[in-house]
Amino acid sequence: MFPIRDAVRSRNFPVVNYALIVANVLSFLFVTSLGPSGYERFLGSFGVVPARLALDQPLTVLTLFTSMFLHGGWFHLLSNMWTLFIFGDNVEDQMGSGRYLVFYLIAGTAAGLAHAVSSPNSVIPTVGASGAIAGVLGAYFILFPRARVTTFIPLFFLPWFIDVPAIVFIGIWFFTQLSQGLLALGAIGDFGGIAWWAHVGGFVVGLLLVRAFVARPKAPQRWIPDDRW
Numbered sequence: 238m239f240p241i242r243d244a245v246r247s248r249n250f251p252v253v254n255y256a257l258i259v260a261n262v263l264s265f266l267f268v269t270s271l272g273p274s275g276y277e278r279f280l281g282s283f284g285v286v287p288a289r290l291a292l293d294q295p296l297t298v299l300t301l302f303t304s305m306f307l308h309g310g311w312f313h314l315l316s317n318m319w320t321l322f323i324f325g326d327n328v329e330d331q332m333g334s335g336r337y338l339v340f341y342l343i344a345g346t347a348a349g350l351a352h353a354v355s356s357p358n359s360v361i362p363t364v365g366a367s368g369a370i371a372g373v374l375g376a377y378f379i380l381f382p383r384a385r386v387t388t389f390i391p392l393f394f395l396p397w398f399i400d401v402p403a404i405v406f407i408g409i410w411f412f413t414q415l416s417q418g419l420l421a422l423g424a425i426g427d428f429g430g431i432a433w434w435a436h437v438g439g440f441v442v443g444l445l446l447v448r449a450f451v452a453r454p455k456a457p458q459r460w461i462p463d464d465r466w
Contacts, residue, residue, distance in 0.1 A: 251326035284362030307364035344372020351438025375443020
């Protein structure tokens with residue numbers, strides 16, 4: 238399942254959400270400009286390495302933040318930024334730009350910690366905004382459960398587009414992350430190259446904190462069909 242768009246229109250310009258997307262893209266372009274060896278060294282230095290995290294070494298703790306703006310490839314970057322583009326604007330609209338930024342960073346940090354707790358001896362650098370974006374999905378799940386999400390589902394190599402409620406789309410996504418995370422607990426080594434528990438941790442934190450960051454909860458906007466799509 239891949240999201241194409243949602244049916245909720247923002248009331249305000251999502252300045253922070255767009256700034257986060259631009260920051261991630263510029264960061265990726267900078268890191269890739271370093272060449273293959275420089276790229277690997279940079280990710281190794283600024284990605285989260287659970288085995289290296291230590292409170293008495295502030296630079297290792299800082300990677301919980303820097304890793305949110307790094308990605309392992311074009312597909313990793315584009316899939317994350319597309320998801321943030323679709324769901325983040327509405328969450329920012331409900332929270333306000335300043336609170337949304339703090340919420341995003343907290344969710345991303347919690348995601349990194351969840352990964353470190355689940356794989357404390359891992360020496361593999363972990364990067365990506367997906368943990369923070371999982372927090373955004375958790376907030377969207379609470380704020381817009383009935384919003385329609387146009388979803389692409391590959392069916393025998395044929396494009397199939399359906400509208401599903403956000404509670405179904407995000408619920409399936411979370412179940413996938415949780416089930417894969419549980420399987421990873423019994424695996425040896427890097428299970429699939431994905432930090433499943435970072436996604437689970439970010440999502441749960443998003444669920445728990447969303448109401449605290451919405452100062453004046455607004456009623457979800459009613460879906461208005463867009464005939465121009």
